[in-house]
Amino acid sequence: MASFYCVFLCYGIVALYFINVNAVSQEEIIKIEGALLPFITECSAQNGVNMEDLTAAKKNENYDNLNPCLIACVFKKTGTMDDKGLFNLDKALEKTKKFLKSEEDIDKAAEVAKSCASVNDQEISDNDKSCGRAKLLLDCFIKHKGQFPLSI
Template sequence: MKVLYTVSVVIVLKLTAAITLHEHITIIQPKLTNHADDCLEEYPLSTEDLAAFKNGEFPEGSDAACLGACVLKKIGLFDDLGSLVKDAALDKAKEIFTGEGEMDAITDIITKCAKINDEVTEDGEKGCERARLLFNCLNEIK
């Protein structure tokens, strides 16, 4: 369960890496764990993929990318077409980030990374490639 928690948190917390505090993680963790459980059943990860996620890296395998898309869809950050839903992401962030300046930082990050929706991907509405693009965008910003 600890590895599963780590995987699910890495996927989403990249959005908030610069400002995430322990209190945010305790709010986010329960929301992610159930979704990650469901997604891992559909997209099982290898030991190597799990190790990469634990190290804060996005694994190369397609199952890892699809797991990311699955979790993002289940929490409402990706729509059924596999695209980032900027307004939904901001609304969800408002539920968690209430400190001074936090929403400004989150809004800036989400706005910059919304460019992933303009990228042409080959997996269409699965959103796997777009999940990887989002992860890469978040890494570039931090």
């Protein structure tokens, strides 16, 4: 089973860097990794997150100690979070179709993304609302991991 770290699927979410891939082909994994690695590397450096932090989060299946601004940074770089810190559902669905081939996988991913779009309606108390919302979005994806072709 291939393993790599990210914070969500081809939605451009940091989650992909924390995922064990089950239903997605090796070709799709390589494509996703290649697209996200530069963003993850850049955002990790900008937010003081090192590989040990990412590895520990994956190993312990606990992402609470990761800087949520890392997650927001990757989401923004991929276009799945806008400049206002809102989840861009349309862009997420577009990214899904770009990286996944199976209609079944695309439909499952879309269902999860649509469910998690409700994070845009939640009140965020931190100064940089995109960081708090990115954490809520990641939490939502993790909550729905059983429905998604990638298991976090």
